[in-house]
Amino acid sequence: MNAAIEAAAELLLQAERDRKPVAPVRELLGDNDVDAAYEVQRRIIADKVASGRRVVGRKIGLMSEAVQRQLGVDRPDFGVLLDDMVFGDRAEIPIDRFCQPRVEGEVAFVLGADLPDGATVVDVLRATDFVLPAIEIVDSRVAGWNIRITDTVADNASSGALVLGTRPVQLSEVDLAGLGMVLEHGGEPISTGVGAACLGSPAVAVAWLAQELVRRGELLRAGEVVLAGAWGPMVPVTESGTYVARFEDIGEVRVGFAAGPDGGKRA
Numbered sequence: 001m002n003a004a005i006e007a008a009a010e011l012l013l014q015a016e017r018d019r020k021p022v023a024p025v026r027e028l029l030g031d032n033d034v035d036a037a038y039e040v041q042r043r044i045i046a047d048k049v050a051s052g053r054r055v056v057g058r059k060i061g062l063m064s065e066a067v068q069r070q071l072g073v074d075r076p077d078f079g080v081l082l083d084d085m086v087f088g089d090r091a092e093i094p095i096d097r098f099c100q101p102r103v104e105g106e107v108a109f110v111l112g113a114d115l116p117d118g119a120t121v122v123d124v125l126r127a128t129d130f131v132l133p134a135i136e137i138v139d140s141r142v143a144g145w146n147i148r149i150t151d152t153v154a155d156n157a158s159s160g161a162l163v164l165g166t167r168p169v170q171l172s173e174v175d176l177a178g179l180g181m182v183l184e185h186g187g188e189p190i191s192t193g194v195g196a197a198c199l200g201s202p203a204v205a206v207a208w209l210a211q212e213l214v215r216r217g218e219l220l221r222a223g224e225v226v227l228a229g230a231w232g233p234m235v236p237v238t239e240s241g242t243y244v245a246r247f248e249d250i251g252e253v254r255v256g257f258a259a260g261p262d263g264g265k266r267a
Contacts, residue, residue: 026150112223
């Protein structure tokens with residue numbers, strides 16, 4: 001299996017370097033060996049950290065039933081956020097930075113304290129410094145988004161980038177589970193959802209992540225950013241333009257995709 005893990009990691013790293021998606025890595029790892037897939041993810045992140053990148057947080061993937069149905073999986077996963085993946089509100093990002101980008105509206109938790117072993121929702125609420133509206137740009141290095149759980153876990157939970165709003169909001173000011181979200185493109189709604197899509201509340205999702213990390217010998221740390229999962233279906237980005245995620249009570253965030261050499265079109 002070590003040879004398969006090394007081969008899968010190199011395949012995904014090469015796909016990212018070349019911006020050319022590859023065949024599913026489950027052909028190397030099998031459909032259900034999640035532990036092997038997380039080892040691939042670990043090796044990919046270690047390679048990037050060794051080249052100078054810095055871990056700034058985590059993302060939860062496949063948390064909502066809507067996204068699970070889209071991709072044909074039945075459980076959540078998580079990935080690592082690196083410093084060069086983070087953009088501020090109204091950023092313009094070249095569409096050719098990605099292989100097969102899609103966008104989701106999410107809320108980002110910024111932690112003010114470590115989450116302990118056995119973290120509960122109460123621990124999450126106490127440890128959260130503030131939340132921000134966010135757009136996650138998900139991206140798969142697997143051709144045609146033909147993924148199962150081992151593919152997306154190995155591929156760093158299909159992470160691409162994140163765009164963060166700039167007005168912090170205290171958790172005590174909002175009921176995240178009941179908040180609505182609308183993701184718009186060209187002034188038209190393209191995805192909607194509520195915070196309850198994330199295991200009943202995004203805070204529950206963050207507690208789940210903390211417990212999963214402890215199982216794998218890690219902790220969520222003070223200062224880290226946590227993307228708590230999509231509130232609605234993800235939407236393919238097929239051309240340049242602006243996407244806006246609007247959240248009740250916590251504001252909005254927007255990102256522009258700039259045209260590439262081919263005029264900004266994607267297949």
